[in-house]
Amino acid sequence: MASNKTILVVDDEGPIRRIIELKLKNRGYNVITAKDGEEGLDLLRRQKPDAVVTDIMMPRLDGKSLCEHAEPLKQAGSFLTIVVTCRISPEERSWVARMTDTVLMEKPFSPSRLLECLEKYFEKDGS
């Protein structure tokens, strides 16, 4: 059911990338991974994934900047962004809230909730 969806996973921590990748692949998604925001942005532009799961604290380009760069891309075709972070401060909440189709998820995150969140989005999306 999810076979036609591609998810981009951006995180500088290998184990986290692996967990998300495995869980998504087992659910039938295509998964592409990036280990920092810059790599993520490049893949985002070239491969146009259906959803992005990103960390905030990353080398080169952080998750916030990645989201900001992603905003204009969302005009062309909407996609979901899930920001996974361990520091949920009010200011973090407020910039995430300003973004289109962007949700915040706290670390330690629950892989099953992440899947649920994606599924809900795709269901609502009707595609």
Added chain:
Amino acid sequence: MKDLKTFEEFLHSLSEITGLGFEIRDADGRLSSAFAPRHTTPEPEGILELTRKIIETSTFQHASLPGAGACFGVPIPGAEEVIGVLLAYRAETTGRACQQQVSAEQGPSRQEMERLLSRTAWLIEENNRCRQDADDITEVLSQSFEDLHLFARIATQIKTLRFSDSMLRSLIEEIMESMGVDLAFAKFMDRDDRDVMVMEESLAHAIIDGQGLVDALVACTPLDTSDVTRHYFILNHSEEDPKFGSLYPDPYRFLAVRIEHESEFYGWLGLFSLNMAAIFRQSELRLLTSMAEQVAAVLANTDLYLDLERSIVNMVKSLIHAIEAKDVYTRGHSERVSEYCMRMATLLKLDAHQMETLQWASVLHDIGKIGISEGILNKPGTLTQEEYTHIQDHSRQGFNILRPLEQLKDSLPAILHHHERYDGTGYPDGLKGEGIPLLARIIAVADAYDAMTSHRAYRPAKPPEEALEILEEVAGSQLDPYMVELFVEMIEQEPGNCVTGSQKRMTG
């Protein structure tokens, strides 16, 4: 088999060098192939048979296949059995068949092929195993993340030291959601008012009485307290036990953990699931156990707290009895003043903490009289200046008596200052107006009114309307005028008080 793409490239390079084509198959057919130059080859006749033979014998095999010539193959072992084969043969292309046949014979020997293929198969096997291990470890890690996530959420819920129904409910909801079960509950042995039960919507549609199901489950759960190590009860399949099987039409799983603190057994924390494809995992049991421990610890804390509160109430009661035994005038006075004060507090919309503080202060406001001699307290006539000074000392004495009690510390200012006068001429500190604590100003009004309307050996009780008039007279000098106004209104509105002060004022 995992990641065959990587090997396809590797085998392709090998094919370029050796001129042999490579193929990975399992019993059902071709999984991957590498032929240089790249092309798809038809399946040589007899290759299925050769594949089957390799899988069956689990050894190197070779055969001469029509159209392919010499064909070599080795098994690729999996964790338990052979999961596929690696084959090498010269791919047939029309026209060149004859030439290749010749070169094949000049090609590597049987032993060389066995070595090459065995080592390559070993690499594939090793890669498979590593990939599988990595996935397994990732799965375990992922599960730990789920547990961590749950712990982090639960930890914020359970920070509280005192038990509350809402705390427990959200905890149970969280457990049900995180563990993906259909019903979760906390069932207490002697406090069923604390019981909590939450169900998935689908289950709620199927059964009307969830609590009834919980009660039945708990009733069937063996209560073997002698076995200390067994702090939980698990039923992986309801059909294992006819007692449980009859409780619900569909098969279910059931896990219950004892809510226990230092051998004080409170009840059960339980999970019920209709999803028979899953099982209760060890980590879930551990998690549920620590939740139960936390809940039990909070309950034990709450019990201690309530015990402490009860002992303070009892101590206060003893103190009141002590002063009442000594001072006949105080008998019933403390309670009545407290009652007036609480009614005032309601009108003033004081918060719960202020209410509690006022209650303690009003009940105990005269406690300092314990330190005054009975001769003075019960003297029918007028007091000498010296005796009066003694009496005045009772507010400070009360303050001193109660000061060691941490729980009453907020009530102390109201006790110390309940004889201050609004104009600043009262005792002990001569505080003035708003400088007098609010609760002390409330007590002062109630105290004055009750003193006037009670019988004294040296004078009869005044009727309420007269007492109210006097209150109004001293409003602003002795008493806070706003509190007096409120008090007068409150008394006048009492049912049965038809002769009201205001009517009298209007006519008089």
